[in-house]
Amino acid sequence: MMLRGNLATRPFYNERVVALLLGLLAVVAVVLTLTNATRLMQLSSRRSALRAQTSADADAAARLRQNAVSVQSSVDASTLNALAGSAREANGLIDARTFSWTTFFSYIEDTIPMGVRLTAVSPEIEKGNITVTMLVMGRRVEDVATFMTALENTGAFYDARPTVADRTDDGLERVTVIVGYLPVAKDASAGGGR
């Protein structure tokens, strides 16, 4: 019969397992140390870079703002207003100068019915919008209405409307027509016409 119990006062244990566990602990310690050290270096470096960048950005922003204020103060509001007024005036004059009577009469020639005669024209240009006032004489009211419709059908005129209408001693319908005008490129030479 054999004894099952261990009667040794200092029994052997598995030293390999213990060495393995200690090795693992050592690896954990080393990994933690390396991770901490790396992270600390990265964070310190990032913080320095960010602070330097923030400081540089703040300085640049302050310089730019100061420059903007200085530039703005060199352009005072009253000068700017006067300039805007002059520019408006000049643009108005240029718009009036560039109104093409040739193109306008070309449209009129294409649209005016036989029974209607144009006796006066006056364009008015405001903020780039052209309104044309025309005095027309027609044999019949229908002729004048046809003329207004024909103008609108060209696509260059809109909102044609009579404002004053009366009958002359000769029995003609005398109508003042106001119409919006948006001239588009049109082959309009000096010669043509009826």
Added chain:
Amino acid sequence: MTLWRRILAERRGVVVPLLAAVAVNVAVLVLVVFPLQASVTGDEERATAAQMALGEARRAERSATDTRTSKLRADEELKTFYTDVLPSNLAVARDLLYLQMFTLAKDAGLAFRSSSYEPEAVEGSALMRFRVDISLTGEYANIREFLYALETAEGFFVVESVKLGQSTSEGLGGSLEVVLSVATYYSNHSGAAPR
């Protein structure tokens, strides 16, 4: 003594330093790395805010510079317009509306009937407006030609209105009478900058 205590006692020289190293690392992680991480996050937010402020300042500066550049360019263009495009004084305006108009009308085959001239100040402006109402007679094609000549002339003519009617003159049956209102503008104070 349990087996673990025995192992700990036998390997104290290795185990204690290792445990201390792990403990120190954990302490560094909690007390240094995490706060530093939070600090860097705050710095990143501040850096983003600073960048946005810089962008805003750049836009403000660009806007101010653009305004000044536009002003200078507009100044230059207006100067050119008022001095080179518009007649410089009444004498030049008169030449335009009197001499050149007559020449153009004659070249277009229109006959002169009458004209009236009127200089007037333009309200709220340093410009004077010089206007002529000129009455001419001729064929419709001649009138079109004259209008085309005015449109394409170098001088600053503004045709303000056109009135057409049958000519009442004897011997001109079938021809038209046209009354044109034509204006030009010149500086009120010769040599002075506008406005």
